[in-house]
Amino acid sequence: MESRTLSLLEFPKVLERLAALAVSEPAAAACRAITPFADEAALAPAQRKLAEAVELRRDAAFEFTPFPDIEPLFDVLESERRGLDLDALVALGHVLSRVAALRQALGQGAPGQSLLRDTVAAAPWPKKTQAALARCLSADGRLRDESSPELFSVRQEIRSIHQTITNRVKEFVGEKDMGPFLQDDYVTISSDRYVLPLKANFKGRIPGIIHDYSQTGETVYVEPFFLVEVNNRLQELKNEEREAEARVMAFLTGLAKDERREVAAAYRLLVECDVLWAKAALAERLGGTIPEVAAQNAVHLLAARHPLLVLAAGDDGPKTVTPQDLVLAEDQRALIVTGANAGGKTVCLKTLGLLSVMALSGLPVPAGEGSRLPFFHKVFVFLGDEQSLEDHLSTFTAQIRHLSRVWPDIDARTLVLLDEFGAGTDPSQGAALAQAVVDGLLDRGAYLAAATHFPALKAYGLSRPGVRAACMLFDPATKKPVYRLAYDQVGASIALDVAREHGLPEDILERASRYLLLDGGDAGLVFDRLNDLALRRERELDELAATRKAEAQRVQKLKDGLRKAQDSLVEEIRNLSRDIARRHEAGRLERKEAQKALAEARKRLIEESAAITGETPGTTAPEAGVDLASLAPGQTVRILSWDKTAVVREKDLKRQAAKVDIGGVSLWVPASDMAPAQGQPAKGSVAVTPAARGGAASGLGLVLDIRGMRADVAESELAAFIDTALLRGHGELEIIHGKGTGALRREVHRLLKDHPQVASFALAPEDRGGDGMTMVTLK
Structure with a gap:
C-alpha cells in the first residue's frame, strides 16, 4: 500500500488515536507501525483474535497496566560477556509477571475454542527465569535476602552491626552527657560510614574523624574513634554484599540467556495483546464492528461513519455523526457521487x-x-488540490502524472478514489477524460468511487452498466446539505446558493443567474424536484x-414475558410433582393418590399454558410442524412455544397431538407446536430411550443428562428424577454426567x-459412555 494513499486518507491519525489507547509505549509504537495485511490468510486470524479480545475486554477478563520496553535487553542476552544489572532484571521481572497474569487469565479453556486463548497458552514460556525473578526480586526493586544463603547471612550481620552501633552511641551520649552538643538525636551515614551530627561550634568535644559539613555549615559529621573499627567491618560486609548480589544477578542473567527465545516470545505476546486490547477499546469508541473481508465480496458498508469525525465528537460520536450506507451490487464496480459543494461527497470517498484500509x-x-468488503491489494487516491509550484505542476497535470504512474498496477483487486478528477481544464474535455478513465478502470475490473460536478459524468453514472449513481441531499428550504446519500439519482451542484451562503454580493449572483439562463444549461428545477423526492x-x-x-x-418484550411466565409455570408444576413423589415415597400418599395428583398437575399445566399462549388445549393447527406419523416413543422433539426439548411418550393421530415429557412433566402438545430436534435430550430433561444391554435393545430405561450443571442443581435434578422413576415403576436408570474433572461423577455417586x-450403580461399559455415564438399578 502506497504511503501517499495512507497519508491522504489520514490513516496515520487513526493509528495515533489507537496508540493513545495502548497502556505501554512498546504497544503504542506497535500501533503506529500497523499496515494493511498482504493477503486474506494473514488477515482472517487477526480479525478473529480482535473479535475475541473485544469480548474479553468487555468481560474484564484481564486489565493491562504499563510495562517497560525490554527490547534493548535482547542484545545483552545474546552476548556471552555482557550481563543484566539490577534495573534490567527488575524490568524483566515486571514484564514476565504481567505475562504470567495474562496466561493465568486467558490461557485456560479447551483447545480450539478460542484462537487468542490458544495463542496465549501455546506461546513459549521462560518458566525458570520467571520463577527465579519472582523469588529473588522484592516489590521495591531490590534483591531479597533469600536470593542466596551468602546474601542472607551478610545482610543479617549488617543489620546486627547497625543495632550494635545504635546501642553504643546511645550509651556514649548518655555517659558523656553529649546530648546538648548534637544537632539531632540520631546516628546518620556520611561517606557510607556511621557518624554523629555534631553542632559545628562543639566539633572538638568528641574525638574522631570529620567526614563532612552540612550546606549551612552549622553541622559537622564526626566519626567517633570508638566507631572506626566497627565501620571498617561494615565496609567489608558491604563489599561482601555487593559480591553476593553480583553472583545472584549473574545467576539470573544466565537463566534469562538460556531461555532468551522464550523471554522474547513472552514479551512480544504481551505487546501483541496490549495492541489487541487497544483495538478493542477503539471498537468501543467508534461503536464499530469487524467487517467480513474476502475477495468475492461486494462493497457493502452499512451505517458507515468517518472514524476521525466519530472520535472528534467524543463519547457521543457514534450517535451524532451522520451514517452513510456505501453499497454496490455484486455486478457493480463504480460509485459516482454528485451533489452540492461542501455537501459531503469527499467525506464519502x-x-x-x-x-477499507x-x-x-x-x-x-x-x-454496522x-x-x-472485497480484499483490496492496492488503493490509489486522487484527492484535493495536487498542484506543485516546485515541480511546475497544475492540479490537472499533477493528477494526470500520478494516474499515469500507477496505471500499470491497477487490476481487479484495486480500489481507486477520484475526487473531482478532470477539473482544472476545459470542462467538456475534462468530463470526457474522466469518463474515459472510469471506462478504463472498469475494463480492468477495478473498484472505484468518484465525486464530480460534471453533468456528462452524472448522466454516465445513470446509464453505464456496472456503475451506480448517488447524490448528497440538501434541504430544499434552506439549501443546506443534510449529509445523506441517496442512491440511483444525481444531484445539483447549487453553486449559486453556496456562494450566497458564503457572502458573495447579491448583484454578482443575479448577474450569474442571467448568464446561466442565457446559456440554457440550468437544470436546477429538475434537480431540486429530484432532491425533494429523494x-x-x-x-x-x-x-x-x-x-x-x-x-x-x-414483540421481543412480549416474547420475554411469555417465556418467563412459561418457565415460572413449569418450575411450579415441577416442584409440585417432586413434592407428590416425596410424599409417596414417605408413605403419606398411596400410589393411586399420587398418580391422581400428578394427573391433576398435568391438567393444570395444560390449561394454564394454553391461557398464557392464547391457544385452546387440544386444538389442531392447519399445518403440522412435524409429521406425527413418523414420530416414535422415545424420540426427541423441540416444543416451539416453550423453546424446550421434550421426549415423545405417546401420540394421537386423530387429534394430531403427542404426549411429551418436559423435565419430568408430561403434557399433550399439538404437532404444529413441535419441530425435529437433533442430538440427545436437553440437560435436566427425562428421556425414555432404548437401553442397549448385551448388544441388543431390551426394554426402556430412563435417561437424565446433567452435564454442565452446578453440583447443587444436579443434586436436585437427580433426586427428582429418581422420585419420578419410582412412581412410574422403572427399575433401571442412566445418568449422563460426562467425564470432565470427575467432580460431578463423584457427587452423583455420593x-x-x-x-x-438405590439397589446398585456402576459406570457404563466403554461402548455406552464409559466413566461419562452411570447405570443405576432401583429396589
Whole structure:
C-alpha cells in the first residue's frame, strides 16, 4: 500500500488515536507501525483474535497496566560477556509477571475454542527465569535476602552491626552527657560510614574523624574513634554484599540467556495483546464492528461513519455523526457521487477508502453489523488540490502524472478514489477524460468511487452498466446539505446558493443567474424536484425503520414475558410433582393418590399454558410442524412455544397431538407446536430411550443428562428424577454426567450411595459412555 494513499486518507491519525489507547509505549509504537495485511490468510486470524479480545475486554477478563520496553535487553542476552544489572532484571521481572497474569487469565479453556486463548497458552514460556525473578526480586526493586544463603547471612550481620552501633552511641551520649552538643538525636551515614551530627561550634568535644559539613555549615559529621573499627567491618560486609548480589544477578542473567527465545516470545505476546486490547477499546469508541473481508465480496458498508469525525465528537460520536450506507451490487464496480459543494461527497470517498484500509489492517471500523468488503491489494487516491509550484505542476497535470504512474498496477483487486478528477481544464474535455478513465478502470475490473460536478459524468453514472449513481441531499428550504446519500439519482451542484451562503454580493449572483439562463444549461428545477423526492423517501425510510425497531422491541418484550411466565409455570408444576413423589415415597400418599395428583398437575399445566399462549388445549393447527406419523416413543422433539426439548411418550393421530415429557412433566402438545430436534435430550430433561444391554435393545430405561450443571442443581435434578422413576415403576436408570474433572461423577455417586431406593450403580461399559455415564438399578 502506497504511503501517499495512507497519508491522504489520514490513516496515520487513526493509528495515533489507537496508540493513545495502548497502556505501554512498546504497544503504542506497535500501533503506529500497523499496515494493511498482504493477503486474506494473514488477515482472517487477526480479525478473529480482535473479535475475541473485544469480548474479553468487555468481560474484564484481564486489565493491562504499563510495562517497560525490554527490547534493548535482547542484545545483552545474546552476548556471552555482557550481563543484566539490577534495573534490567527488575524490568524483566515486571514484564514476565504481567505475562504470567495474562496466561493465568486467558490461557485456560479447551483447545480450539478460542484462537487468542490458544495463542496465549501455546506461546513459549521462560518458566525458570520467571520463577527465579519472582523469588529473588522484592516489590521495591531490590534483591531479597533469600536470593542466596551468602546474601542472607551478610545482610543479617549488617543489620546486627547497625543495632550494635545504635546501642553504643546511645550509651556514649548518655555517659558523656553529649546530648546538648548534637544537632539531632540520631546516628546518620556520611561517606557510607556511621557518624554523629555534631553542632559545628562543639566539633572538638568528641574525638574522631570529620567526614563532612552540612550546606549551612552549622553541622559537622564526626566519626567517633570508638566507631572506626566497627565501620571498617561494615565496609567489608558491604563489599561482601555487593559480591553476593553480583553472583545472584549473574545467576539470573544466565537463566534469562538460556531461555532468551522464550523471554522474547513472552514479551512480544504481551505487546501483541496490549495492541489487541487497544483495538478493542477503539471498537468501543467508534461503536464499530469487524467487517467480513474476502475477495468475492461486494462493497457493502452499512451505517458507515468517518472514524476521525466519530472520535472528534467524543463519547457521543457514534450517535451524532451522520451514517452513510456505501453499497454496490455484486455486478457493480463504480460509485459516482454528485451533489452540492461542501455537501459531503469527499467525506464519502474518504470514508470508503479509510474504512477499507482499516479493515485490511485488522482494525475495527465504524460501521454496522453485516458490513463486508472485497480484499483490496492496492488503493490509489486522487484527492484535493495536487498542484506543485516546485515541480511546475497544475492540479490537472499533477493528477494526470500520478494516474499515469500507477496505471500499470491497477487490476481487479484495486480500489481507486477520484475526487473531482478532470477539473482544472476545459470542462467538456475534462468530463470526457474522466469518463474515459472510469471506462478504463472498469475494463480492468477495478473498484472505484468518484465525486464530480460534471453533468456528462452524472448522466454516465445513470446509464453505464456496472456503475451506480448517488447524490448528497440538501434541504430544499434552506439549501443546506443534510449529509445523506441517496442512491440511483444525481444531484445539483447549487453553486449559486453556496456562494450566497458564503457572502458573495447579491448583484454578482443575479448577474450569474442571467448568464446561466442565457446559456440554457440550468437544470436546477429538475434537480431540486429530484432532491425533494429523494429527501422525502429517505425520511420515510427512517420513520419506517424506527417503527420496525419499536415493533421488534415490543414483540421481543412480549416474547420475554411469555417465556418467563412459561418457565415460572413449569418450575411450579415441577416442584409440585417432586413434592407428590416425596410424599409417596414417605408413605403419606398411596400410589393411586399420587398418580391422581400428578394427573391433576398435568391438567393444570395444560390449561394454564394454553391461557398464557392464547391457544385452546387440544386444538389442531392447519399445518403440522412435524409429521406425527413418523414420530416414535422415545424420540426427541423441540416444543416451539416453550423453546424446550421434550421426549415423545405417546401420540394421537386423530387429534394430531403427542404426549411429551418436559423435565419430568408430561403434557399433550399439538404437532404444529413441535419441530425435529437433533442430538440427545436437553440437560435436566427425562428421556425414555432404548437401553442397549448385551448388544441388543431390551426394554426402556430412563435417561437424565446433567452435564454442565452446578453440583447443587444436579443434586436436585437427580433426586427428582429418581422420585419420578419410582412412581412410574422403572427399575433401571442412566445418568449422563460426562467425564470432565470427575467432580460431578463423584457427587452423583455420593448421592446414589446414600439413597434408600438405590439397589446398585456402576459406570457404563466403554461402548455406552464409559466413566461419562452411570447405570443405576432401583429396589
